Amino acid sequence: MKRPIALGAVALGVVAAVLGTVVGTTGVLDGWPDLIGYSATLVVGRALLVFAVGALLYGSYRLAVGVLMRSANKRRAYNTRNLLRLVFGFVGTVATLAVLTENWLGLLFSLGVIGFAVTFALQQPLLSLIAWVYITVKQPYGVGDRVRIDDAKGDVIGVDFLVTTLWEINGELVTTNQPSGRVVTVPNSVVLSSNVVNFGGGGSPYVWNEIGIQVAYETDLDFAREVMAEEASDLLGDEMAAGIAAYREALAETPVELEVHDRPTVNVTQGESWVELRVRYLTHPRQGQRVKNRLYERILERFNDAPDRVAFPVSRSR
CATH class of the missing domain: 1.20.58 (Methane Monooxygenase Hydroxylase; Chain G, domain 1)
Structure with a gap:
């Protein structure tokens, strides 16, 4: 037509x-x-x-x-x-x-x-127009990316000559990485004077994420770490394998050298009256909260099934 x-x-x-x-x-x-x-x-x-x-x-x-x-x-x-x-x-x-x-x-x-x-x-509009040229040429982000520009965070739904339009996530209405339903417009000139974070914009659509769980010192740490890594691997499966491949491919295009593990890893941090175990895994930024919720439930279920090997801190301050 x-x-x-x-x-x-x-x-x-x-x-x-x-x-x-x-x-x-x-x-x-x-x-x-x-x-x-x-x-x-x-x-x-x-x-x-x-x-x-x-x-x-x-x-x-x-x-x-x-x-x-x-x-x-x-x-x-x-x-x-x-x-x-x-x-x-x-x-x-x-x-x-x-x-x-x-x-x-x-x-x-x-x-x-x-x-x-x-x-x-018209200095400000012209500066925004210059910033639009920069965004178009250098592509720090594009339509469909999840970004944070200054204090605004969301999914890019439009990049016009003067403003970038975001479908807001977080914001004042919600506390998790979920859409709030609001649309935020950000002057393009802000890109030239503020930090811009592109979640998954480094050549790979995947980002690293973590879940931290606090356990008591009496916990069998080897068992707890194995459970967390096992549940993360079981939940993410082939998706994380594909993400690792894409991440390594993007990393190879840069001068940065990093060790990239093939499966989730668990790090240990000592607290005042507990030990914090943090499982690290690769996921898509738009699925981050969903994966975190599901993985947290699965890990706690496994921990609760083994009370003789996993204990939680008694203090309510955690």
Whole structure:
């Protein structure tokens, strides 16, 4: 449906351009009365040319976007579409003003002078536009990523010229990594002056996560660590194996050298009246809370089934 509309717009633009040229050069409307204080030839001819510019650019833009949307890489298509919007908008503005004034050189000079003045008046929007270019080129994040920008955290649902739109997680309404239902807009300029955290944006969609459980000193630590690693491996299974492969592949593209274990590991931390066991595993950031809840339940169930080997601290301060 969109392709016929785009082709129709291009065809109308060509027809309008031809008619505008004919009206402006042949004088077929010389006998008509003036319109809004100007000759009919001038008003009708330039109106047709302005319409031709708009129709041709709109049709061309729709055709280009239609081709882009067929790409398997939706993020790249989205960024390219935004760039096309900027380019076509600029070309359309210049072409329209040029048709109305018939003075390309003077128009470009005027735009330069006006642009210099506008730079001082619109510093923040221009900074956001520059940041949009940076985001598009360097891609610290893209549509679909889970990020934290300054104090806003969420899933990116839009990166426009001036703002980035997030589907909020955490926030003031919830305390876990779940959507709150609110949409947050962040000026792109914030990206240039604040820390940006991309959860899973280092070339791999997986991140490391941990669960900590406090046990008493009387606990059989070897048994407890084995149970935690076993339950994590059983729950994550092939998903973690795929995540490890993707993580190693992404790591190989960097100068960083890290030891990456094939299965979950358990670290021990000594507390004042307890020992904290933390199981470390790899998971997708959007599944982090779900995996944590399920794994916590499974580990506690196994611990409760072995009261002679696992004891919990008596203090209520933990």
